[in-house]
Amino acid sequence: MANHDYKLIVSVNQDVCVGAGLCVLSTDEVFDQRDEDGVVKLVQNEPPEELYEKVLGAVRKCPSKAIKAEQIPKENKEA
Amino acid sequence: MxxxxxxxxxxxxxxxxxxxxxxxxxxxxxxxxxxxxxxxxxxxxxxxxxxxxxxxxxxxxxxxxxxxxxxxxxxxxxxxxxxxxxxxxxxxxxxxxxxxxxxxxxxxxxxxxxNRMLPCQDLDLDGVLSLRTLDDAEALKDRMATAKHVVVVGAGFLGLEVASMAAVRGAEVLIVEATERTMERVVSPEVSQAFRRLHERNGVRFSFSSQVVAIHADAGRVSGVELQDGSRLSADLVLVAIGVxxxxxxxxxxxxxxxxxxxxxxxxxxxxxxxxxxxxxxxxxxxxxxxxxxxxxxxxxxxxxxxxxxxxxTGGHGRYDQVPTFWSEQASSRLQIAGVARRDDTAVVRGDPESDKFSVFRYRRGRLVCVESINSPADHMMGRRLLMNKCNPTPLKVAGVSCDLRQLLATA
Structure with missing residues (x-):
């Protein structure tokens, strides 16, 4: 597993989501869909590192570009 | 395997x-x-x-x-x-x-x-574009930055989406459509009419039941289009969006x-x-x-x-049985469709068709086949579920806005 030098903070824009559900296919540990209208909801917004690839994949694949994953530089622990 | x-x-x-x-x-x-x-x-x-x-x-x-x-x-x-x-x-x-x-x-x-091409389309003509690939999109974006008179041929999803973007950028936009309404092949007349209204509100004009018979050029650059009735429209950008x-x-x-x-x-x-x-x-x-x-x-x-x-x-049953869904963003509104309707399927409106937010349930011989929703994602999601579960709520029930669609799903 790749060691990332950043922390990922995930956010979603429910106004532009079209409920395609591709994010849930990428990882249902981070994304879910609201029961009433299929709009994306977050299971967690600071996912563990082992899910980073899947989260970034979900960001790329979202057809309405409703997901953002901000990469926050980690504090250097060795410093 | x-x-x-x-x-x-x-x-x-x-x-x-x-x-x-x-x-x-x-x-x-x-x-x-x-x-x-x-x-x-x-x-x-x-x-x-x-x-x-x-x-x-x-x-x-x-x-x-x-x-x-x-x-x-x-x-x-x-x-x-x-x-x-x-x-x-x-x-x-x-x-x-x-x-x-x-x-x-x-x-x-x-x-x-x-992409389908117009019979009169000259591939080398500067300013006549189509949109399918990333390269096409880059070229179109470049041209849209300066275009003042845009003619879009075809009032399908693609043509309407691009027309909205061009109108937002301040261009004068005319859509030439061969049939008598927008998205004629895929949506009900009610939804066609609602989107026509939304686009017209944004300044987009339409010429329905119209065909482009010639594209005119000036020194290798598009200058306008000619319709079947002989009228000429000037254009510095023509997008051909007549299907695939x-x-x-x-x-x-x-x-x-x-x-x-x-x-x-x-x-x-x-x-x-x-x-x-x-x-x-x-x-x-x-x-x-x-x-x-x-x-x-x-x-x-x-x-x-x-x-x-x-x-x-990899060993699964592999039968394909998903409910088809489609969506489009036009004139700041969202169209979502679940299922597939044909032209002559009955349309039952849920909500006010004069508003910017309603749904149309399509029936064929009394069976629900498609749900078209404008700015109504909850209706869309319910439509998907009703279709997936082969539920068949009566037109009377879906037309009553006070009727909770979730109840229909639960009791089906």
Whole structure:
């Protein structure tokens, strides 16, 4: 597993989501869909590192570009 | 089942082909996997190209589906900028344009579709564009930055989406449509009318029941279009958006059955057991219409068929039975469709059709076949579920806004 030098903070824009559900296919540990209208909801917004690839994949694949994953530089622990 | 020693080749690296490749790995396929696409870049998604890409909200990097590292990690050989010129079915081999032959144990055709052209369209004319690829989108975006008089030929999803973007940028926009209403092939007259109203409110003009018979140029640059009634309209940008034709040449020359798409059975296989077809290029039996053969152009269809074929090739049942969904963003409004309607299907309106937020339930011989929703995602989601569960609420019930659709699903 790749060691990332950043922390990922995930956010979603429910106004532009079209409920395609591709994010849930990428990882249902981070994304879910609201029961009433299929709009994306977050299971967690600071996912563990082992899910980073899947989260970034979900960001790329979202057809309405409703997901953002901000990469926050980690504090250097060795410093 | 295909084991470690086998090779699966996917022709077409669009969203369907890529999904098939990545799902095959997700499902545990361990053999060789080749994804061949004629475009040079990484696989990307097309829907944003006529939406946020044109407005500048996203750039090329945002529409890439998988980065090169993914192909290395997943051990998928991505042959970019490569074309397949022929299939030799008896020996199960493909010939590539660059020369070599490639053997396959199973072949997935995900060749997509290409844009239809106007009979009078001159490819070399500066300012006459179509939109399908990322390159097309870059070119269109460039031209839209300075265009003042835009003529869009075709009032389908693509034409209307681009027209909205051009109008927002301040251009004068005219849409020339051969039929008498917007999105005539796919939505009810009520939804057509609502979108016409939304676009007109944004300053877009329409010329319905109209055809472009000539494109005029001045020194190699487009200057206008001529309609069948002889009228001339000036234009510095013409977008031709009159639908697509499936890419079936490869299948046809290999002797596979082709009829408005590569004909497949309920598990997406052609009559050659070693060849399947998915996405825009495939004509498949529609599970919700007694197996009537249809061909769909949507991300949902491409992705779900990609997953479906991967399941079958790794031992699953592989019957394709998803509810089709479509969406479009136009004039700051969202259209979502679940199911597939035909022109003469009955329309039952839920909500106020004069407003910007209502749904239309389509019925064929008393059976619910499609739900079209404008700015009503909850109705859309309910439509998907009603169709998936083969529920058939009465028109009287769906027309009553006070009737909770969830109740209909629960009691069905």
């Amino acid at each position: 295909l084991g470690k020693e086998s090779t699966i080749v996917i022709v077409g690296a669009g969203q369907g082909g890529l999904q098939a490749a990545s799902s095959l790995r997700d499902e545990g396929y361990e053999g060789r996997l080749l994804l061949i696409g004629d475009e040079c870049c990484s696989p990307y998604q097309r829907p944003p190209l006529s939406k946020g890409f044109l407005s500048g909200d996203f750039d090329a990097a945002d529409v890439i589906l998988e980065l090169p590292e993914f192909f290395v990690q997943a051990e998928i050989q991505h042959l970019a900028g490569e074309r397949v010129t022929s299939i030799d079915r008896p020996t199960r081999q493909l010939t590539l344009a660059s020369g070599p032959a490639v053997a396959y144990d199973h072949l997935i055709l995900a060749t997509g579709s290409r 034709v499936p890419n079936t040449d490869l299948a046809e020359s290999a002797g596979l059955q082709v009829q408005n798409g590569i004909v497949v059975n309920p598990v997406l296989g052609t009559r050659d057991v070693a060849i399947s077809a998915i996405g825009d290029c495939a004509a498949f039996p529609y599970a919700f219409d007694n197996g009537q053969c249809i061909r769909l152009e949507s991300v949902q269809n491409a992705v779900d068929q990609g997953r479906c074929i991967a399941e079958r090739l």
